[in-house]
Amino acid sequence: MQLDQVKAVISGGASGLGHAVATHLIQHGARVCLLDVNAERGAQAAQALGPLAQFLRTDVGSEEEVTAHLARAAEAMGGLNAAVSCAGILGAGRVLGKDGPMPLTTFARTIGVNLIGSFNLTKAAANLMQHNAAGEDGERGAIVLTASIAAYEGQIGQAAYAASKGGVVGMTLPMAREFARIGVRVMTIAPGVFHTPMVDGMPPQVYDSLCAQVPYPPRLGQPQEFAETVAFILGNRYLNGSVIRLDGAIRLQPK
Numbered sequence: 461m462q463l464d465q466v467k468a469v470i471s472g473g474a475s476g477l478g479h480a481v482a483t484h485l486i487q488h489g490a491r492v493c494l495l496d497v498n499a500e501r502g503a504q505a506a507q508a509l510g511p512l513a514q515f516l517r518t519d520v521g522s523e524e525e526v527t528a529h530l531a532r533a534a535e536a537m538g539g540l541n542a543a544v545s546c547a548g549i550l551g552a553g554r555v556l557g558k559d560g561p562m563p564l565t566t567f568a569r570t571i572g573v574n575l576i577g578s579f580n581l582t583k584a585a586a587n588l589m590q591h592n593a594a595g596e597d598g599e600r601g602a603i604v605l606t607a608s609i610a611a612y613e614g615q616i617g618q619a620a621y622a623a624s625k626g627g628v629v630g631m632t633l634p635m636a637r638e639f640a641r642i643g644v645r646v647m648t649i650a651p652g653v654f655h656t657p658m659v660d661g662m663p664p665q666v667y668d669s670l671c672a673q674v675p676y677p678p679r680l681g682q683p684q685e686f687a688e689t690v691a692f693i694l695g696n697r698y699l700n701g702s703v704i705r706l707d708g709a710i711r712l713q714p715k
Contacts, residue, residue: 493513562620597697606650
């Protein structure tokens, strides 16, 4: 699809990678609806992005909220043909920490946001997209999920996070195969270490050490590079059912 024809919902769209995607798409004429749990930040982001953006305060872990808000977004934008899932939490912690075993609530919350949230967005979006008029190759929409290289090389302290992102990777192909009959593609990006607000407070020596771990280019990924990858996926109909590692060839060490 052409970017100026995109009508997209973006979870986690008020900051970080999601906001970079929203900015890039709007710059190319798309309409977007930001979904985020932070109401103040989301409203400010949508206002700054201009008339092609709107915001709906949404908990992606809630099936009811996601379903209702995607329907509202589609009505406001005059349709829905793209969904980008960027909402996520780190859920860091050892399974057997110094204060005892990890509480199940910690593990469950990470799964609830990262994996169940991605599932909720995908099924609600596909349900709406299946009613779109078919375009070239019969395409009716595209869904882009966000995993992580931790899905493949989870570090100590990332059991919950790696499990949640591994689940996103695991459901990409089955959903792409299922949605082939309705002309909806499903792709996933597994980013490496990116420069987001979470790294801004790092001491310089820690930041430099992190950059040095990336083979080439030896730096953190830029949100714009993630956004450009999303745009490439939306525009290339032969990308379907796969995971793209966007990581500068880094492979995470055990800790």
